[in-house]
Amino acid sequence: MLQYEALFNHASMGIVVLDNKGMIRSANPYALKLFGYEPGELTGKAIEVLIPQRYHHRHVGHREGYTHHPNNRPMGLGMDLFAIKKDGTEFPVEVSLGNYQDKGEVSVIAFVSDISIRKRTEAQIEKMNAELEATVVQRTRDLQLTLDELKTSRGRLQELHLYQKALLDNAGVMIIATDEHGIIRLFNPEASARLGYDEAEVIGKASITLLHAPDQESDADLFNTLVAGSEQGLHEDAEYNYITKDGVVFPVSLTISAVKDEQGKVTGFVAVAIDIAARKQAEKELHKALEKEKELNELKSGFVSMASHEFRTPLSTILSSTYLIEKYIKTEEQPSRDRHLGRIKSSVAMLTEILNDFLSVGKIEEGKIQVRPAEFDIHETVESVIEEVRHNLKKQQGIHYTHEGEAVFILDVSLLKHILMNLLSNAGKFSPENSTIEVRTSCHNKQFLLAVKDHGIGISKEDQQHLMERFFRGANAANIQGTGLGLHIVSKYAELMHGKVTCNSEIGKGTEFIIVFQAKQNGE
Numbered sequence: 001m002l003q004y005e006a007l008f009n010h011a012s013m014g015i016v017v018l019d020n021k022g023m024i025r026s027a028n029p030y031a032l033k034l035f036g037y038e039p040g041e042l043t044g045k046a047i048e049v050l051i052p053q054r055y056h057h058r059h060v061g062h063r064e065g066y067t068h069h070p071n072n073r074p075m076g077l078g079m080d081l082f083a084i085k086k087d088g089t090e091f092p093v094e095v096s097l098g099n100y101q102d103k104g105e106v107s108v109i110a111f112v113s114d115i116s117i118r119k120r121t122e123a124q125i126e127k128m129n130a131e132l133e134a135t136v137v138q139r140t141r142d143l144q145l146t147l148d149e150l151k152t153s154r155g156r157l158q159e160l161h162l163y164q165k166a167l168l169d170n171a172g173v174m175i176i177a178t179d180e181h182g183i184i185r186l187f188n189p190e191a192s193a194r195l196g197y198d199e200a201e202v203i204g205k206a207s208i209t210l211l212h213a214p215d216q217e218s219d220a221d222l223f224n225t226l227v228a229g230s231e232q233g234l235h236e237d238a239e240y241n242y243i244t245k246d247g248v249v250f251p252v253s254l255t256i257s258a259v260k261d262e263q264g265k266v267t268g269f270v271a272v273a274i275d276i277a278a279r280k281q282a283e284k285e286l287h288k289a290l291e292k293e294k295e296l297n298e299l300k301s302g303f304v305s306m307a308s309h310e311f312r313t314p315l316s317t318i319l320s321s322t323y324l325i326e327k328y329i330k331t332e333e334q335p336s337r338d339r340h341l342g343r344i345k346s347s348v349a350m351l352t353e354i355l356n357d358f359l360s361v362g363k364i365e366e367g368k369i370q371v372r373p374a375e376f377d378i379h380e381t382v383e384s385v386i387e388e389v390r391h392n393l394k395k396q397q398g399i400h401y402t403h404e405g406e407a408v409f410i411l412d413v414s415l416l417k418h419i420l421m422n423l424l425s426n427a428g429k430f431s432p433e434n435s436t437i438e439v440r441t442s443c444h445n446k447q448f449l450l451a452v453k454d455h456g457i458g459i460s461k462e463d464q465q466h467l468m469e470r471f472f473r474g475a476n477a478a479n480i481q482g483t484g485l486g487l488h489i490v491s492k493y494a495e496l497m498h499g500k501v502t503c504n505s506e507i508g509k510g511t512e513f514i515i516v517f518q519a520k521q522n523g524e
Contacts, residue, residue, distance in 0.1 A: 006270050007175065012237065012255035013272070014112035020105060022047045034114055036086035047110075052084045083112065091116045096173065111173065174242075174252070174273040177259075180266050182207045182223045194275060196245035208271060213241035213249045226256055227269050242273065250277045369415075371496050373520060376413045378441055378448070379403050385417050386439065389424045396434040399424070405443040411517060415493045416450075422486040423452040423513050430511070431456035446519035453512035459505040467503060490515075 008015060014031030018024055024042045032039060035050055042049070048056050083093045096111040174194055177186035184202045192199060195211060202210065208226070209219040217225065237255045244250075252273040259268040322344065386399050393399075420439075427437045431454040438453040459467065468491035494501050494515050505511035 006257065006259040006268075007177070010257040010259070010270065011272060012257065013173075014110075014114075016042075016047070016050070016110045016112060018047050018108040018110065020107070024049075025107065031112060034085075034112065035083070036089075050083050052082050052090055055082070174271075174275075176208055176211070176271045176273070177268060178208050178271070179268045182209065182227070182269070184208055184210075185268065191273070194244070195242065208269075211242050213243040226254075226271075227258065229256070239276070240273075242275075250275060251280050252276060369493075369496060371412045371415065373410050373412050373497070375408050375410050376416075378407060378409055378443060381413060381417065382420065382439065382441055382450075385420045385424065389421060389428070392425065393428045393437075394431070394433045397428055397431065397437065398435075399437045399439060401439040401441075403441045403443075407443070409443050409448040409517070410520060411448070411497055415497060419490050419493050419515065420450065420452070422490050426486055427452055427454035427456065427511075430454060448517045448519075449514065450517075451512060451514045453510065455510040458507040458509050459503065459511055460507055464503055464505060468501070 008028050011028060011030060014034045015028040016024060016031050017026045024045050024047060027035075027037070027042050029039075032042070035042070048059060051059050081093050081095055082090050084090050092115050094113045094115050098109045098111075099106055100109070101107075174191035175186070175188040176184055176191055178184050183204065184206055185204065187197070187199045187202055191197075197206075207219060207223065209222045212222060215222075237253045240252055240254050241249050242252045253276050254271060254273045256269050256271045258266050259270060261267050325341070382401060382403070386401060390399065424437065424439070431437065435455050438451075440449075440451045440453075442449045467487050470485060470488045490513075491501050494517075497517055498520070499515050499517040502514045502516075503511065504514070
C-alpha cells in the first residue's frame with residue numbers, strides 16, 4: 001500500500017481522478033501545483049475547469065463517450081492538448097487516460113504532463129520536462145494524512161486500494177518500485193508489456209539496473225547515479241536507454257522518487273519511465289527537414305547572386321544587338337544584321353543554359369530526379385551529343401572521339417547526355433581557339449568509362465577540392481562566363497547512376513574528367 005500511496009503523492013506528473021459525470025474526485029499534489037489550486041479546491045468541479053473555454057463544446061462529448069465505454073483502451077501519449085491554470089494561463093499538456101470500475105461505477109484517471117518547455121524550443125520539438133518541486137517535508141505530511149484517513153475506514157482502504165491498482169494497471173507509462181537497494185518490488189503491466197518481463201521474473205529477483213542498456217558503469221555505480229537526486233528530494237527527468245528482454249534498446253524519459261518512512265529514512269524508490277523513441281525520431285526528422293530547407297534557401301540565395309551577375313552580359317548583348325539591327329536597313333548590310341542575330345542567339349542560348357542548370361540543381365536537391373536505365377548504343381549516343389555541341393565551340397576548335405570495347409551499356413541516356421554536354425561545354429570554354437577536345441569511351445567487363453580531355457587553362461590542386469560544389473568557380477576562371485553549377489550537376493547525376501568522377505588537371509596544361517560506371521547487378 002505504501003508503494004501505491006507514494007505513486008499518487010510523489011509522481012512526477014499530474015494525476016486527476018474523475019467520476020462518470022466528469023466531476024473531479026481527487027487530484028495529486030503535482031496536479032494542484034501544475035494548475036495553481038490549493039488542496040481540495042478542485043474537488044467536485046467539472047474537469048472542463050482545467051480546459052480552455054474554446055474546447056468545452058467538443059470535450060464534453062468526448063469525455064462522455066469515454067466514460068460510457070469502460071472497456072476502451074487508454075489513450076496513448078503523444079497527443080498535443082491545451083490546459084488552463086487557475087489564473088487563466090494556457091499551457092500545452094500531454095495526457096494519458098485510463099479507467100477502472102468500482103461497484104459498477106466507472107472512474108477515469110488522467111495523467112497530465114506540462115510540455116511548455118518543449119513547445120518553446122527553437123526546433124519546435126516536443127519535449128516533456130515535468131519538474132516536481134514538492135519538498136520532502138510536504139510529501140511526508142501528505143503521506144501521513146493519507147495514512148490517517150486509511151486508518152479511519154476499512155471501506156476507504158479498499159476503495160483506495162482499487163483506485164491505486166487502477167493507476168498502475170491503466171497508466172500509459174512504465175512504473176517500477178524498488179526497495180532501498182534497488183531490488184524490484186512492483187512492476188506495472190505497461191512495464192511488463194514494453195520490456196517483455198513477467199512480474200514473476202523480476203519482482204524480488206532483479207535490480208532496476210537490469211532494465212538499463214549496458215554501459216561502462218557497474219550495476220552499483222549505475223544504481224547510485226539513478227537515485228542520487230531523488231534522495232535529496234530532487235525530481236528531474238533524464239534520458240536513459242532501456243533494453244527489453246529480447247535485447248531491443250529504446251530511449252526513455254525517467255524520473256525516480258524516493259519513498260521515506262515517518263522518520264525520513266529511505267525505504268525504496270518509485271521510477272516512472274516514458275518511451276520517447278517516437279519523439280526522438282520526430283526530432284531527427286525535423287532536424288533533417290530544417291537542414292534541407294536551409295540548403296534550399298542557400299541555393300536560392302546563390303542563384304539570385306549568380307543571376308544578377310551572369311544575366312547582365314547576355315541581356316546587354318541582346319539589347320545592344322537589337323538596337324543595332326534596327327539601324328541596318330540596306331540590303332548590303334545583311335552580313336552585319338546576321339552577325340548581331342548570331343550574338344542574340346548565342347546570348348539566348350547562354351541564358352537558357354543558366355536556367356536549365358539551376359532547374360536541374362533544384363530537382364536534384366528536392367530529390368525529384370528519377371533514374372530510368374535502359375540499354376543504349378554508346379558510339380551513337382556520344383556522337384549525337386558531340387554534333388549538338390559542335391556549333392557552340394570557339395573558332396577552329398574540334399572534337400576527336402574514340403571508342404573501344406563493347407558497343408552497348410545500360411544507363412539513363414538522358415542523364416548521361418547531360419553529363420557529356422556539360423563536360424564538352426566546359427572544355428570548349430576553358431580551351432583556346434584552334435585546340436582539340438578529346439573524347440574517349442570504353443566498355444569492358446561490365447564497366448563503362450567516359451573521359452573528356454581539353455588543353456586549356458587547367459585547374460589548380462587547391463581548386464580541384466571544391467570543383468563539385470555549387471556555384472564554385474576556379475580562381476583562374478573569373479573572366480570566363482559560367483554559373484559554377486555544371487560540374488555540381490555532373491557529380492550528382494553520376495552519383496545517381498553509381499558513377500565515380502575523377503579529375504586530372506594541371507595549370508596551363510589542360511584538364512581531363514574521367515567517369516567510371518559499373519554495370520547494375522541483378523536485384524539492385
